[in-house]
Amino acid sequence: MNQQVGIGSLCFSKTPFIISTGSVVGKKExxxxxxxxxxxxxxxxxxxxxxxxxxxxxxxxxxxxxxxLGKINRQATDVRYLFAGDLLGQTIASSFGLKEFEIPMFGLxxxxxxxxxxxxxxxxxxxxxxxxxxxxxxSSHFASAEKQFRFPLEYANQRPKSATWTVTGxxxxxxxxxxxxxxxxxxxxxxxxxVTTGKIVDFGIKDSMNMGAAMAPGACDLIYRHLxxxxxxxxxxxxxxxxxxxxxxxEILVDLLKGKGYxxxxxxxxxxxxxxxxxxxxxxxxxxGCGCSAVTLSGHYLKELQRGRLKRILxxxxxxxxxxxxxxxxxxxxxIAHGVVLEHVE
Amino acid sequence: MNQQVGIGSLCFSKTPFIISTGSVVGKKExxxxxxxxxxxxxxxxxxxxxxxxxxxxxxxxxxxxxxxLGKINRQATDVRYLFAGDLLGQTIASSFGLKEFEIPMFGLxxxxxxxxxxxxxxxxxxxxxxxxxxxxxxSSHFASAEKQFRFPLEYANQRPKSATWTVTGxxxxxxxxxxxxxxxxxxxxxxxxxVTTGKIVDFGIKDSMNMGAAMAPGACDLIYRHLxxxxxxxxxxxxxxxxxxxxxxxEILVDLLKGKGYxxxxxxxxxxxxxxxxxxxxxxxxxxGCGCSAVTLSGHYLKELQRGRLKRILxxxxxxxxxxxxxxxxxxxxxIAHGVVLEHVE
Numbered sequence: 225m226n227q228q229v230g231i232g233s234l235c236f237s238k239t240p241f242i243i244s245t246g247s248v249v250g251k252k253e254x255x256x257x258x259x260x261x262x263x264x265x266x267x268x269x270x271x272x273x274x275x276x277x278x279x280x281x282x283x284x285x286x287x288x289x290x291x292x293l294g295k296i297n298r299q300a301t302d303v304r305y306l307f308a309g310d311l312l313g314q315t316i317a318s319s320f321g322l323k324e325f326e327i328p329m330f331g332l333x334x335x336x337x338x339x340x341x342x343x344x345x346x347x348x349x350x351x352x353x354x355x356x357x358x359x360x361x362x363s364s365h366f367a368s369a370e371k372q373f374r375f376p377l378e379y380a381n382q383r384p385k386s387a388t389w390t391v392t393g394x395x396x397x398x399x400x401x402x403x404x405x406x407x408x409x410x411x412x413x414x415x416x417x418x419v420t421t422g423k424i425v426d427f428g429i430k431d432s433m434n435m436g437a438a439m440a441p442g443a444c445d446l447i448y449r450h451l452x453x454x455x456x457x458x459x460x461x462x463x464x465x466x467x468x469x470x471x472x473x474x475e476i477l478v479d480l481l482k483g484k485g486y487x488x489x490x491x492x493x494x495x496x497x498x499x500x501x502x503x504x505x506x507x508x509x510x511x512x513g514c515g516c517s518a519v520t521l522s523g524h525y526l527k528e529l530q531r532g533r534l535k536r537i538l539x540x541x542x543x544x545x546x547x548x549x550x551x552x553x554x555x556x557x558x559x560i561a562h563g564v565v566l567e568h569v570e
Numbered sequence: 571m572n573q574q575v576g577i578g579s580l581c582f583s584k585t586p587f588i589i590s591t592g593s594v595v596g597k598k599e600x601x602x603x604x605x606x607x608x609x610x611x612x613x614x615x616x617x618x619x620x621x622x623x624x625x626x627x628x629x630x631x632x633x634x635x636x637x638x639l640g641k642i643n644r645q646a647t648d649v650r651y652l653f654a655g656d657l658l659g660q661t662i663a664s665s666f667g668l669k670e671f672e673i674p675m676f677g678l679x680x681x682x683x684x685x686x687x688x689x690x691x692x693x694x695x696x697x698x699x700x701x702x703x704x705x706x707x708x709s710s711h712f713a714s715a716e717k718q719f720r721f722p723l724e725y726a727n728q729r730p731k732s733a734t735w736t737v738t739g740x741x742x743x744x745x746x747x748x749x750x751x752x753x754x755x756x757x758x759x760x761x762x763x764x765v766t767t768g769k770i771v772d773f774g775i776k777d778s779m780n781m782g783a784a785m786a787p788g789a790c791d792l793i794y795r796h797l798x799x800x801x802x803x804x805x806x807x808x809x810x811x812x813x814x815x816x817x818x819x820x821e822i823l824v825d826l827l828k829g830k831g832y833x834x835x836x837x838x839x840x841x842x843x844x845x846x847x848x849x850x851x852x853x854x855x856x857x858x859g860c861g862c863s864a865v866t867l868s869g870h871y872l873k874e875l876q877r878g879r880l881k882r883i884l885x886x887x888x889x890x891x892x893x894x895x896x897x898x899x900x901x902x903x904x905x906i907a908h909g910v911v912l913e914h915v916e
Contacts, residue, residue, distance in 0.1 A: 275899075304574070314892065326769050328769050330678070333679040545660065547658065
């Protein structure tokens, strides 16, 4: 039986397996430290053959799902449910990017934590026997996000060092039951053994150029509850990987967790820090966006898990729950994070 | 065992029960035909004690959840997960309305179909044994929606007859397992016996003032697949209740389904048509918004189900997947719908 654990955590008995994944990124991500990991890298105009930034982001999701299905020679009709989301108002990148696949779909919004939310619900669906094959897919795009949340690119406005750089990219993950994996004769990239669902945590941060500080308390709450719920310590994980706290938020997270009795400094990594060379690429505190954690998990961590270089990681995408309207109305920036336990399969 | 049925449907063996619900609406909804059904009706300034429309919508969600918990003397700590969403960019009504409850939360976006999406995932979570108590909550607000999607109210622009009127309201639903219902000594309002998950359907409609026409094909696809998946006919339901097609969209839906061999005209109702007196209240084709189907189910249909005047209904909230950006960029308005089977408990 799948088990409820503590407050908001689940431990799966029949664990779902990730058997395929696809990552599609822009030129800048393709020039960073993880360049060799990605499936598709854009050539530079970042429009991916489309007329505008939003359609370009839709194209990223479409391509990520197509690559994911293509790697194992499967069709959209093999997928029972899609769990998808993005950062744009009314999540139009997902709606327009995925409509042609005609797969029953749950649209999600958890800001940049959506990758964790989609993997949580996707794995819950497989583990419950509601489906034998589902896909989780999320995206972000530097230009569509700047247009949505900050200033038109043409302003060329200055950015403080605490600001992050929205990743242009989409990552898709195909999850199946053990029976389906056997039937399809596929090897797993990793299994998902548990999840912890995030609460909204608001420390009153109001600076939209310092998302790391806004999201760190949510990540701290999630990781603390996860370790408590499962009765584990940070060393039970080879890595605890946050989504897009960046350098500023990562430091705050480590400090906050020390205050609660857990030292994660030896195992903590952040996708936003890993994806760019901040010094050379001028990306400020690091990468951000739903696409940041998605492509880093897809391109980097899943390969490490498959090879057994990592045995068990806690993957914690982090989200800042603001909009331009809430920001302009003087609201705070609450944070949320969702945790997914990924393990190597012998 | 819970069963996968057909393409995208589920039939629950251990059915979840709705044991409490709360509906909060604005003055206009409180002057309509369902006035006597709602728990809380606003006094008229529609700000609900807040400074702006978005905060007012957040207040609606907060109040709907508070009323729902209060009716059965329960606390936020009794709720294991929240499934919530709204129409605003980055779903800020939900984030700011629900953050103080500190309940692990899945943020959703399915436009006006979100009430169906949230009830689907909430019931899947209970039926799988992942939780014994969860809440689904959605909202919309006339003024925040007009600001988000159309024109500032101050323009007083004209509206075609096909346009709908966004409902100011929020509905919350508390779902529990049978064991929890027994433990808490509560009587059920209804049980959820199955769900059918929607696909995005795009017929190429581009008129944002005719949402009914844009959403009818998605509703048709959902109802058709549902009847096929469960091997049922329209007469197996006392009512098939769509969310907010309005008069124009309802007519199109009935015609489309006739073309596919099903005549639902004898059992079809639409929450958008039910909630206002269109002639007297000047609401065009009817009500719309995530709040429309939510408060109509909460205030009206659940009472009918509890009393046994309705034995089984198919509840089908409908959503139009557009944003101002997609609309201004000349995109179509794709639709989606999610189906939930609600039954009377003897």
